[in-house]
Amino acid sequence: MRLSELAEAIGVDFSGEECEISGLGTLKGAKRNELSFLDNPKYIKDLATTEAAAVLVSPKYADAVPEGTAALVDEEPYLKLALASAFFAPVPMKRSGAKPLIGEGSEIAENVAFGKDVVVGRGVTIMPGCYIGDEVRIDDDTLLYPNVTLYNRTIIGKRCIIHAGTVIGSDGYGFAHTKEGKHVKLHQLGNVVIEDDVEIGANCAIDRGTLDATVIKEGAKLDNLVHVAHNCEIGEHSLITGQVGLSGSTKLGRNVVMGGQSGTAGHLEIGPFATIAARGGVTKSIEGGKVYAGFPLMEHKRWLKLNALLSRLLEKKK
Structure with a gap:
């Protein structure tokens, strides 16, 4: 999804450089086309080095988001992540693919x-x-x-x-x-x-x-x-x-x-x-x-x- 479309769908304000989001990732493991989040302060150290395209973050940590990563600021980043996850959930059974x-x-x-x-x-x-x-x-x-x-x-x-x-x-x-x-x-x-x-x-x-x-x-x-x-x-x-x-x-x-x-x-x-x-x-x-x-x-x-x-x-x- 386009980042602007995803932000709108989950009810978060976004202004900045547009990009495609292809999945979700942790702060440490996210790729340049993925959305991440910070909810637990235990992982604040991983925010500075994340490669995520955008990060859902509460206002008190917004200034810590590194340059080149979009900050999606919201009071409930974990809730917004849950809403975003629905767009990337895999289907329960694939309809096509190779036999075993x-x-x-x-x-x-x-x-x-x-x-x-x-x-x-x-x-x-x-x-x-x-x-x-x-x-x-x-x-x-x-x-x-x-x-x-x-x-x-x-x-x-x-x-x-x-x-x-x-x-x-x-x-x-x-x-x-x-x-x-x-x-x-x-x-x-x-x-x-x-x-x-x-x-x-x-x-x-x-x-x-x-x-x-x-x-x-x-x-x-x-x-x-x-x-x-x-x-x-x-x-x-x-x-x-x-x-x-x-x-x-x-x-x-x-x-x-x-x-x-x-x-x-x-x-x-x-x-x-x-x-x-x-x-x-x-x-x-x-x-x-x-x-x-x-x-x-x-x-x-x-x-x-x-x-x-x-x-x-x-x-x-x-």
């Missing part, structure tokens, strides 16, 4: 459903009931158990194992909120990238990125019933056990271990080789190489001492 390209030695069950422009590598096994969406890529020697669903543009690496009932690439939980309390869908335009030698348990849900990719890196292992929200990054060889929930834009370093029913708030980082004990709640970024427990989260030894102290206090009251 299946590599040598792959075994595909009869009732597997394929979208358009799918590429499957060599030695891949796809069991009954799976759905492989448009433009999906599955690399060599990967195994999909029954009823796995891969949404459009999902990328799966080599030697991965994905267990029954898992959904990869579903929409992230992204909504902008109006002043009247209505919820406007932010269409999820990214995808999911799963690198080599990853194993994902049964009935997991891994959301596609809002604008970029949700990434699970090489060698990571996910247990059953894990939820990975949009824009998360799980580091190499990390271990994520049952019923863990990662909020949006959580970044795990390599070899992070998360115990059962532990979880994170969004937009934080967990350092490499950190361990979160069962039911631990991570609410802010933490350094790696340590063991944590509890809610609010603290180092595991301190958590043990706290519980011992509470136990002695209760004994004294008897």
